[in-house]
Amino acid sequence: MLSLTCPCCGITAEETEFTPGGEAHLTRSGPGSSDSSYEAYMFQRKNPRGVHFERWRHAYGCGKWFIAARDTVTLEVFGTYPAQTTEPPAEIVTQIRARRPDWTPEPQGAA
Amino acid sequence: MKRYSAFAIAREAFRQHSGWQRAWASPEPRNHYDIVIVGAGGHGLATAYYLGKRFGLTNVAVIEKGWLGGGNTGRNTTIIRSNYLQDPSAALYEKSRALFETLSQDLNYNIMFSPRGVMMLAQTEHEKRGYLRTERANALQGVDTRFIQPSEVKRLVPIINIHGPRYPVLGALWQERAGTARHDAVAWGLARACSAMGMHVIEQCAVTGVESANGAVSAVNTTKGRITCGKLGIVVAGHSGALADMAGFRLPIESVALQALVSEPIKPCMDVVVMANTVHGYLSQSDKGEMVIGGGADGFNNYTQRGSWQHVEETVRALVETFPMISRLKMLRQWGGIVDMTGDRSPILSKTPLDNCFINCGWGTGGFKATPGSGWAMAELMARGHSPLTDAFSLNRFREGRFIDESVAAGVAH
Numbered sequence: 001m002l003s004l005t006c007p008c009c010g011i012t013a014e015e016t017e018f019t020p021g022g023e024a025h026l027t028r029s030g031p032g033s034s035d036s037s038y039e040a041y042m043f044q045r046k047n048p049r050g051v052h053f054e055r056w057r058h059a060y061g062c063g064k065w066f067i068a069a070r071d072t073v074t075l076e077v078f079g080t081y082p083a084q085t086t087e088p089p090a091e092i093v094t095q096i097r098a099r100r101p102d103w104t105p106e107p108q109g110a111a
Numbered sequence: 112m113k114r115y116s117a118f119a120i121a122r123e124a125f126r127q128h129s130g131w132q133r134a135w136a137s138p139e140p141r142n143h144y145d146i147v148i149v150g151a152g153g154h155g156l157a158t159a160y161y162l163g164k165r166f167g168l169t170n171v172a173v174i175e176k177g178w179l180g181g182g183n184t185g186r187n188t189t190i191i192r193s194n195y196l197q198d199p200s201a202a203l204y205e206k207s208r209a210l211f212e213t214l215s216q217d218l219n220y221n222i223m224f225s226p227r228g229v230m231m232l233a234q235t236e237h238e239k240r241g242y243l244r245t246e247r248a249n250a251l252q253g254v255d256t257r258f259i260q261p262s263e264v265k266r267l268v269p270i271i272n273i274h275g276p277r278y279p280v281l282g283a284l285w286q287e288r289a290g291t292a293r294h295d296a297v298a299w300g301l302a303r304a305c306s307a308m309g310m311h312v313i314e315q316c317a318v319t320g321v322e323s324a325n326g327a328v329s330a331v332n333t334t335k336g337r338i339t340c341g342k343l344g345i346v347v348a349g350h351s352g353a354l355a356d357m358a359g360f361r362l363p364i365e366s367v368a369l370q371a372l373v374s375e376p377i378k379p380c381m382d383v384v385v386m387a388n389t390v391h392g393y394l395s396q397s398d399k400g401e402m403v404i405g406g407g408a409d410g411f412n413n414y415t416q417r418g419s420w421q422h423v424e425e426t427v428r429a430l431v432e433t434f435p436m437i438s439r440l441k442m443l444r445q446w447g448g449i450v451d452m453t454g455d456r457s458p459i460l461s462k463t464p465l466d467n468c469f470i471n472c473g474w475g476t477g478g479f480k481a482t483p484g485s486g487w488a489m490a491e492l493m494a495r496g497h498s499p500l501t502d503a504f505s506l507n508r509f510r511e512g513r514f515i516d517e518s519v520a521a522g523v524a525h
Contacts, residue, residue: 001419002411016421020411022365039510043363043454047352049414072366073414 004056007080008064021055024067025087049073051096051103053088056080069096112307114219134299135179135306140313140335144172146493147331147340149318149354151175152184153294153479154471155346156301156312157486158493163308165487166494171310172340173302174333176317180298183348186416186448187479188371188393188405190384192229192289194256196245197515199503200457201252206500207484211292214483220300222292223398227383229289230264232433234278234389242284256286270380275432278390291384291395297482321358327466328358343468344493349414349449351472360464362472363509364451369408369476370418372427372445374437376400390429394437402437404430408450408476418447450476454509456518460489460501469493470506 002015022045029041046052052072057065067085069078069092078096081089088096093105113119113132123130146162148155151173162168175181191211193204215222233239242258249256261273264283273280302312313335320332321343330339345354349366376399384395391407406426409419423445431438453459453473458481460471471489474481484500491498503515 001421015419023412035510039363040361043509044361045352045363045365047362047365047412049350049353052412054411072412075413075415 002070002075002077004068004077005080006058006061006064007066007082008058009062011058011061013061017058017060019057019059021057021065024053024055024083051078051100055083071100112303115221134303135312137314138311140172140174140311140316140333140338142337143339144311145170145341146344147171147338147342148173148344148346149331150182150345150347151179151298151302151312151314152182152346152348153180153297153301153482154348154474154485154489155344156180156298156305157482158344158346158471158489159305159310159486160301160308161483161486161490162494163305163310165490168494169308169310171305172313172338173305173310174313174316174318174331174338176315176334178314179302179312180295183448183450183478184298184482185295186371186446187294188395188403189291189294189397189479190229190289190386190393190395190405191224191292191480192286192384193254193480194229194231194245194249194284194286194289195254195517196248197457197517198252199500199515200517201249201254203484203488203500203504204481205252205254205484206487207481208289210483210487212288214292214297214300218300218304220296220303222296222300224290224292225398226288226290228267228285228287229384229386230259230267230286231284231386231388232264233258233281233283234387234433236281238389239281242282245284254286255288256284259283259285267383268381268385270434270436271385272433272435278387278429278433280433289384294479297479301486318354318357321354321468323359323465323468326464328468341467342493343465344471344489345463345468346471346489348472348474348478349451351451351470355463355470358463358465358468362459362470362506363454364459364473365412366414366449366451367408367411368413368415368418368447369406369450370422370445370447371403371405372423372442373397373404374402374440375443377402377440380436387430387433390426390433392426392430392433394430394434401443402440408452414449416447416449418445450474450478452476455514455516457515458485458504459506460485460492460498460504461506462492462496463506
């Protein structure tokens with residue numbers, strides 16, 4: 001079971017207190033966008049084996065959305081950060097690089 | 112390939128069983144095949160089998176990174192049914208169920224198909240209305256199902272508690288010709304038949320890259336060397352995203368863990384399959400006597416093939432209320448498989464942006480039942496470039512908004 005720390009209220013709790021919300025840092029496509037970018041926004045997902053950024057909600061706590069950096073193979077959580085950002089902050093990238101030297105950050109949001 | 116028969120058993124009994132052959136060969140890969148299928152699970156092997164059987168294409172290799180049938184084929188709860196709401200789904204799954212009926216004879220391999228009947232319990236008014244609708248849809252599709260009353264549920268499943276306070280049984284959608292089969296045997300039987308047709312089934316051979324030129328696949332790089340191919344079929348379930356990434360396109364798929372567990376073996380007490388979708392639990396009794404329990408999927412991306420304790424607890428807690436006699440059973444084993452979930456919870460059998468590359472994925476939590484039907488249709492798609500059973504399941508449906516929305520429409524867990 002995952003143990004996550006909500007960056008909004010600071011509480012560390014088991015995953016049953018949170019609700020997963022899918023891939024983070026998607027760029028919203030709306031009216032006026034091309035079919036391709038809308039399809040990518042709605043359906044296409046990175047689904048990586050390894051480092052992944054995803055949205056979580058502290059559903060049985062403060063109710064806020066945040067983003068977790070996590071490994072989908074080992075379930076290691078590298079860190080969490082508030083949702084009001086378009087890409088992982090530098091300290092999260094550093095934490096991931098410390099554990100996964102081979103990993104390089106991809107541009108986020110480019111679906 | 113020597114045929115299996117009652118005579119063969121008698122013959123071998125007289126010579127210390129020294130004459131049995133290996134069921135399938137383990138060849139080293141050649142440099143080139145007309146068709147390479149990635150993934151030797153049920154669907155990949157069935158695709159190869161029907162390529163040979165229906166279209167005479169036998170210069171085929173099926174490559175597998177682990178061991179044969181060691182992924183979701185060996186990790187499911189073996190349920191076979193076709194009581195879907197949408198027409199394209201019902202057509203595909205009913206074709207599959209029908210193929211299962213004679214698969215043992217076709218393969219000369221006992222897959223232990225047991226048409227014991229599958230019952231989907233209606234435990235809320237909403238669910239009851241949903242199944243009454245499915246019953247009528249199935250009647251139009253030619254799928255033999257009917258809605259049965261609680262008294263008949265109790266007659267068929269004496270161990271059930273139909274008066275549970277939270278989840279009373281209000282009826283059930285009953286498909287008498289549905290059932291179970293031995294999942295490993297399906298993979299083994301198909302591999303044996305493919306091998307007998309001269310195809311290569313290559314285990315312990317992981318794909319590390321896909322080479323393409325001029326919009327078409329030219330070769331796959333594997334841990335056993337480079338293999339050129341005329342056509343490529345990707346049939347790798349939970350790892351479809353990784354393969355698509357190598358081939359240079361993206362999929363509307365996320366991989367999550369789905370888990371199951373079995374109890375200690377007990378005397379025969381239930382001879383049908385019961386699915387309780389409101390509480391996300393499926394229950395059947397294996398031929399060994401174990402109660403086989405399937406649960407819900409994790410909600411987040413996951414490649415661990417493990418599952419999680421809280422889902423075991425949720426599933427078992429709910430089933431104990433409906434089946435009070437299982438409350439003292441000890442659980443023997445628990446395991447997980449990585450399932451590939453699409454946006455509309457229906458599979459993808461489709462051409463891809465690469466001309467000679469085809470993909471079969473997205474079966475999510477319900478792929479085993481479709482094994483022969485999926486192979487039948489995928490083989491046709493790969494051989495002819497078109498199949499009536501796969502038309503609706505193309506990758507373009509997400510772009511065009513033609514969803515086959517089983518998750519909401521049928522109200523079932525799958």
